[in-house]
Amino acid sequence: xxLLVKICGLRDADDVAAAVDAGADAVGFVFWEGSVRNITPGxxxxxxxxxxxDRKRVAVMLHPSNDDxxxxxxxxxxxxxQTDLDDxxxxxxxxxxxxxxxxxxxxxxxxxxxxxxYEGAKSGAGETVDWSKAREIASGANxxxxxxxxxxxxAGAIRxxxxxxxxxxxxxxxxxxxxxAQKINDFVSAARAAEKNL
Numbered sequence: 001x002x003l004l005v006k007i008c009g010l011r012d013a014d015d016v017a018a019a020v021d022a023g024a025d026a027v028g029f030v031f032w033e034g035s036v037r038n039i040t041p042g043x044x045x046x047x048x049x050x051x052x053x054d055r056k057r058v059a060v061m062l063h064p065s066n067d068d069x070x071x072x073x074x075x076x077x078x079x080x081x082q083t084d085l086d087d088x089x090x091x092x093x094x095x096x097x098x099x100x101x102x103x104x105x106x107x108x109x110x111x112x113x114x115x116x117x118y119e120g121a122k123s124g125a126g127e128t129v130d131w132s133k134a135r136e137i138a139s140g141a142n143x144x145x146x147x148x149x150x151x152x153x154x155a156g157a158i159r160x161x162x163x164x165x166x167x168x169x170x171x172x173x174x175x176x177x178x179x180x181a182q183k184i185n186d187f188v189s190a191a192r193a194a195e196k197n198l
Contacts, residue, residue: 003158003195004144004165005188007172008060009037010179013047018181022188026056028082028167031072034062036177037169041075058082058100066091073097082117085109100144103137105129112141117167119147128153131160138163151186155194162198166191 007019008028019027029044030037039047048057059078061069069091072078081093085101093099103109103116118134120127128148137143142164149157150171157166170176172183 003163003191005191006056006058006144006165006167007169007179007184007188008058008146008167009035009169009173009177010044010047011037011039011177012043013049014181015179016047016051018179018184019188020050020052020055021181022185023192024055024184024188025165026058026080027051028058028060028169029076029078030060031064031068031076032060032062041072044076056080056098061087063087064091069093085113085116105133105147108137112137115142115144115164117144117146118163119145119167128157131157134161134163149187151183151190154187154190155197158191158194158198 004025006026006028007024009030010016010027016027029039032038056079058080059072059076061083064083080098080100082100085103088099088101101113101116103118105120120129134145138161144165144167145157145161145163146167149166149168168187172180172187174180
């Protein structure tokens with residue numbers, strides 16, 4: 001199974017095109033007012049107008065109410081919902097939407113989800129997790145590694161953690177919230193090259 005690569009925090013059709021052209025498997029959109037990458041469901045849907053059907057549209061949220069989630073579900077129609085593990089207890093998620101619960105470093109649940117995103121205490125902060133501990137957790141599940149990944153460290157992250165997937169946001173930006181097409185391309189290329197060397 002090939003490595004899943006997700007580019008997160010996209011804002012418009014140009015960002016999506018850059019991710020698709022680079023070969024990313026999933027594109028993430030942040031629906032949280034506290035983020036510089038926040039976007040409306042309608043704008044996210046418009047940005048994905050030319051997205052190939054085999055790429056995943058991911059709604060990224062942080063402690064949403066069910067009403068907020070339903071607005072994103074109707075307006076964006078995502079393939080995946082990504083939010084903290086505990087959030088899912090209060091959300092009505094249809095069966096056709098995948099769940100990527102966020103598990104945070106230092107707060108492991110008693111039972112790990114089959115597929116999950118693993119990062120530090122704060123999303124989008126560019127903070128890396130302890131890769132040696134992450135590898136122990138990744139060995140028994142489909143871990144999507146996030147947090148502080150970049151072109152410079154992605155090869156080391158893949159070699160050390162051996163994750164199911166990787167997720168990058170700030171590491172492919174020229175400024176907070178501004179994606180850089182060249183950095184996206186370089187990141188995906190570096191991830192694919194590292195995957196081949198496993």
